[in-house]
Amino acid sequence: MSIIGQGIDRTDGRLKVTGAATYSAEHQLPRLVHAVMVLSTVPKGRIVAIDSAAIKAMKGVRVVMTHQNAPRLAHSKGAQHEDKAKSSGGQQTKPDKKQQPPNPKLSLLQDDRVQYNAQPIAVVVADTFEQARDAARSVKVRYAKEPAQLNLDQARQKLRAPEAQPGRPSESKRGDAAAALERAPVRIDALYTTPIENHNPMEPHATIAAWDGDHLTLYDSTQNISGVRRTAATTFGIEPEKVRVVCPFVGGGFGCKGSTWSHVMLAAMAAKLAGAPVKLVVERTQMFGPVGARPLTEQSLCLGATTEGKLTAITHDTVSHTSFVDDFSEPCTAVTRKAYQTESLHTTQKLMTLNLGVPTYMRAPGESTGSFALESAMDELAYKLMMDPIQLRLANYAERDPEKNLPWSSKSLRECYRVGAERFGWAKRTAEPGSMRAGRMLVGWGMATAAYPANRQGAKASATLLADGTAVVRSGSHDLGTGTYTVMTQIAAEALGLPVSKVRFELGDTSMPEAPVSGGSQTVASVGPAVWQAARGVRHKLILMAVADRGSPLHGVAVTDVDVADGWLSHGTDRARREPIGAVLARHGGQSVTAQSNAEQEADKKKQFAMQSFGAVFVEVHVDPDVGTVRVPRIVGAYGVGRIMNAKLAHSQLMGGIVWGLGMGLMEKTEIDWRYGRAVNENLADYHVPVNADVGAIDIVVVDEQDQQINELGAKGIGEIGITGVAAAIANAVYHATGKRIRDLPITPDKLI
Numbered sequence: 001m002s003i004i005g006q007g008i009d010r011t012d013g014r015l016k017v018t019g020a021a022t023y024s025a026e027h028q029l030p031r032l033v034h035a036v037m038v039l040s041t042v043p044k045g046r047i048v049a050i051d052s053a054a055i056k057a058m059k060g061v062r063v064v065m066t067h068q069n070a071p072r073l074a075h076s077k078g079a080q081h082e083d084k085a086k087s088s089g090g091q092q093t094k095p096d097k098k099q100q101p102p103n104p105k106l107s108l109l110q111d112d113r114v115q116y117n118a119q120p121i122a123v124v125v126a127d128t129f130e131q132a133r134d135a136a137r138s139v140k141v142r143y144a145k146e147p148a149q150l151n152l153d154q155a156r157q158k159l160r161a162p163e164a165q166p167g168r169p170s171e172s173k174r175g176d177a178a179a180a181l182e183r184a185p186v187r188i189d190a191l192y193t194t195p196i197e198n199h200n201p202m203e204p205h206a207t208i209a210a211w212d213g214d215h216l217t218l219y220d221s222t223q224n225i226s227g228v229r230r231t232a233a234t235t236f237g238i239e240p241e242k243v244r245v246v247c248p249f250v251g252g253g254f255g256c257k258g259s260t261w262s263h264v265m266l267a268a269m270a271a272k273l274a275g276a277p278v279k280l281v282v283e284r285t286q287m288f289g290p291v292g293a294r295p296l297t298e299q300s301l302c303l304g305a306t307t308e309g310k311l312t313a314i315t316h317d318t319v320s321h322t323s324f325v326d327d328f329s330e331p332c333t334a335v336t337r338k339a340y341q342t343e344s345l346h347t348t349q350k351l352m353t354l355n356l357g358v359p360t361y362m363r364a365p366g367e368s369t370g371s372f373a374l375e376s377a378m379d380e381l382a383y384k385l386m387m388d389p390i391q392l393r394l395a396n397y398a399e400r401d402p403e404k405n406l407p408w409s410s411k412s413l414r415e416c417y418r419v420g421a422e423r424f425g426w427a428k429r430t431a432e433p434g435s436m437r438a439g440r441m442l443v444g445w446g447m448a449t450a451a452y453p454a455n456r457q458g459a460k461a462s463a464t465l466l467a468d469g470t471a472v473v474r475s476g477s478h479d480l481g482t483g484t485y486t487v488m489t490q491i492a493a494e495a496l497g498l499p500v501s502k503v504r505f506e507l508g509d510t511s512m513p514e515a516p517v518s519g520g521s522q523t524v525a526s527v528g529p530a531v532w533q534a535a536r537g538v539r540h541k542l543i544l545m546a547v548a549d550r551g552s553p554l555h556g557v558a559v560t561d562v563d564v565a566d567g568w569l570s571h572g573t574d575r576a577r578r579e580p581i582g583a584v585l586a587r588h589g590g591q592s593v594t595a596q597s598n599a600e601q602e603a604d605k606k607k608q609f610a611m612q613s614f615g616a617v618f619v620e621v622h623v624d625p626d627v628g629t630v631r632v633p634r635i636v637g638a639y640g641v642g643r644i645m646n647a648k649l650a651h652s653q654l655m656g657g658i659v660w661g662l663g664m665g666l667m668e669k670t671e672i673d674w675r676y677g678r679a680v681n682e683n684l685a686d687y688h689v690p691v692n693a694d695v696g697a698i699d700i701v702v703v704d705e706q707d708q709q710i711n712e713l714g715a716k717g718i719g720e721i722g723i724t725g726v727a728a729a730i731a732n733a734v735y736h737a738t739g740k741r742i743r744d745l746p747i748t749p750d751k752l753i
Ligand code: MOS
Pocket: 223, 253, 254, 255, 256, 258, 361, 362, 363, 364, 365, 518, 519, 520, 521, 720
């Protein structure tokens, strides 16, 4: 029986529940001192004065680092946005325009300028955390304030296109959408808006920085140890080999830990000044501003269709906000370009610039927000046509990728609609809004399509078989709580022919073979093949040793006829010709056997196939007609995501995504006080996310899907698709329940009464 696919428990589960898993802020170093960041309290201006001397005199304070005394950083011409390199359709590296700072989105105390409220402007280092916090709270700053751009109406007057990124055009066109819309007998034209949201992993960002001469070690909570290493090397003008980044455990990432933010480099700078290792933990309130956010989006969507429900035109014009520090464009239109077959399409993405922190990737960046608009609009069209929403989608099913005009490497969306509808009981739905009730509650049923690209990047791994018959497999990847340790152990065990208990998988250290950023849902599809290949390499070496060894019962057997399973080498069912792995190694002086891998997708695969995951999500809502509260007693999600590596963890990933979609639909919003450009609900009491009581039954089906193209494992990513489509399905269900179309997230009670 295959080890891959089994829903085994997390191999790191015991470490986590016993507190033995060491998170970034928990590493123990001698002489460790504590840093706390001071953030700006104005959205724009210059720092005129900081009372550093008074703060320095406080008990236990070692360093007060401001723009006046912070180490000057290396000018590095042509420095790269290394940590931006993600594979999802071209989040590519680009050279810096300016010479300094090395990464323009980092506020590294190199000048007196303030570009957003909550920008890091000082770091206080003290013997204890309490002393550092007390001192940081006491810092008094005088600013020369300048008028900030925090007026959305004014910002909308100055829209601009984002800088073009390879593989991710800000505009796309097929046919003449304007003319087709004009001609279309049935049209939808609506504006959908989504708010700023902030990532709030249970473990906030945290860094410990330690210098040994010009060698830097960073214990950093990150989705990208290699990206942090490159950013540190560029920032400090040292070779990447002199930087080691360690991160064995991440308490949630969701995109905010895919980039290197200011606090990482500030911790290293403060450690230089303190002459001691420095720990810097980003406070919960500090998660709202200096470490990214999902930008607000304003999406105009037009659909044109025939009276039979055949789409003839789609236009999708998106505006998302960005900062004055660096650009980020939320790619809302990416999903629209691929979702349905239509003769014409026109999509644009524009930016409005505000004096806020730099926005960034947040779980399914673009697909989560974009699918809210597109899948709401499809529901509006279905009502206008008096057509079943699934039938409308089937009538416009994209048999090939309409953007690239390529066949899909695999697509099971039709099956997802069928299976999902069946499990949900969709056939019993009466289409009329307000036609279904449960007691005094209005009942609504809605559905939407889920979609997310199947990304993959190059990755390396090593596998070593030890004399005791166990194996150690390594790759510099990450486990964000997603299950990388477990899944890679399973892949390695199966490739090696060892039981899971005999394989140890290690990750999270730049001294290991390099793996890409754990973003874009690509870890399993990228690192999985690397682990597989390294493990197969070791297995092959072992077989070669055995068949060439006169002392082995397998001596002389053809290499391809030797099987390795459950720790034994064997030849068919011949019980005389088998021996344990350890016996082969013992006869070779107990030496270990190692193999390396460098796994990349074949160059022309992406030219031959479009790679994408799809799903269908069905939601039931109960709306209280008097107070407008929305409850979600059940959700059904059906997904085609390639071959599943671990059934239990896949279920958890998809369920987590769906729960977040529920929060996105009904609760999540960062409330900005637009007078000051500061989040006012910057804590987990006022920033609403679903709790257990908000979550009803979630039924997840993964349909059987073979993908021969993406990698030898047939694995697509599952990290992000779960959130996509959910907010639209909720909005569609709310319309079905109430007859009210809410196009502005989140759908809070005030919008329904
Ligand atoms: Mo994900 S937002 O690509 O970490």
